[in-house]
Amino acid sequence: MKQLVLEILPAADPTFANFVVGQNxxxxxxxxxxxxxxxxxxxxxxxxxxxxxxxxxxxxxxxxxxxxxxxxxxxxxxxxxxxxxxxxxxxxxxxxxxxxxxxxxxxxxxxxxxxxxxxxxxxxxxxxxxxxxxxxxxxxxxxxxxxxxLQILSDTEKKQALNAHAASRGLALREEVASYLLRHARRDMASLIGILDALDQFSLETGREITLPLLKQMSQPELFEKGSH
Structure with missing residues (x-):
């Protein structure tokens, strides 16, 4: 499968409003x-x-x-x-x-x-x-x-954060996509949000719905190499 490389969209400014609080x-x-x-x-x-x-x-x-x-x-x-x-x-x-x-x-x-x-x-x-x-x-x-x-977010909290970010972009994030990200991508929230933003961009460019096959097609080694499997 051909691997497509996309630039990650600029991250939103880090604010109190977009910080996922968790236990902090x-x-x-x-x-x-x-x-x-x-x-x-x-x-x-x-x-x-x-x-x-x-x-x-x-x-x-x-x-x-x-x-x-x-x-x-x-x-x-x-x-x-x-x-x-x-x-x-x-x-x-x-x-x-x-x-x-x-x-x-x-x-x-x-x-x-x-x-x-x-x-x-x-x-x-x-x-x-x-x-x-x-x-x-x-x-x-x-x-x-x-x-x-400061406490690291649990996987459940990370999923909540990803869903909230997706909703802010008008997206519905499938459970299988969120689970795949948490298993295979870098686990810090900045990387996870960056991948989700890139996936949204890729979805718009290809005219395809955000699905697990689409995520796998655009997977970039530098973002996934440090994930836990």
Whole structure:
């Protein structure tokens, strides 16, 4: 069978509205409250968990709540201020990757924000603060506020999320298609949503209904190679 390669449509901006909450309601509520202007909140919010749990999505959602985007180039710095004209926050993604100089910079930024009313530091990592291999003083600061261990969505919740996304595009997602995706595709929600968007595009281009045979025809190795079988 000929394999067709399609470009994945640009993903929607990560927002609180399109985050699939699952068991992470408390973390989402705290972040949404902290994103409101003139809100007195904890100085440090730390999110950690396995890849695909949504921590980076929530970090971007927090930034977008101020009409600002977490830029791609920030990946090189790993932390940056977000200023909405009233409050300057600091966002730090994947803190376990920070080199020594960046760790010192983030530590200083956290201390500076401690002096500013309503300023918040939101950071993410792959493990709890006490288990980070960072400068001890930085690990201590990151664990000084609210710490949330984000939970991966269950397969049932992922199916619900896929069905909701499909419905938002005017699609009815068949059970066999959703089940195949969860068995064979990359299991993080960004990849699953991307495949579904590409499948919708392919369906429109070919004039065919979204079915399992159609999905198998357009399957791209780079999206399916890391799925569980």
């Amino acid at each position: 309601r408390e973390a989402v509520d705290v972040l949404q409250k902290a994103s409101q202007p003139n809100t007195v909140t904890t100085k440090v919010i730390y999110l950690w968990g396995l890849p695909g749990c949504g921590k980076t999505h929530l970090l971007h959602a927090f930034a977008l709540a101020f009409g600002s985007a977490y830029p791609k180039e920030a990946a090189r710095l790993r932390y940056l201020p977000v200023d909405d004209g009233r409050t300057s926050h600091v966002l730090a993604d994947d803190v376990e990757t920070l080199d020594d100089a960046a760790q010192v910079g983030l530590f200083d930024a956290i201390n500076q924000r401690a002096l500013e009313p309503n300023a918040t530091v939101v950071a993410t990592g792959n493990v709890a603060p006490r288990d980070l291999s960072l400068r001890p003083e930085l690990s201590s600061r990151l664990g000084s506020g609210l710490v949330f261990a």
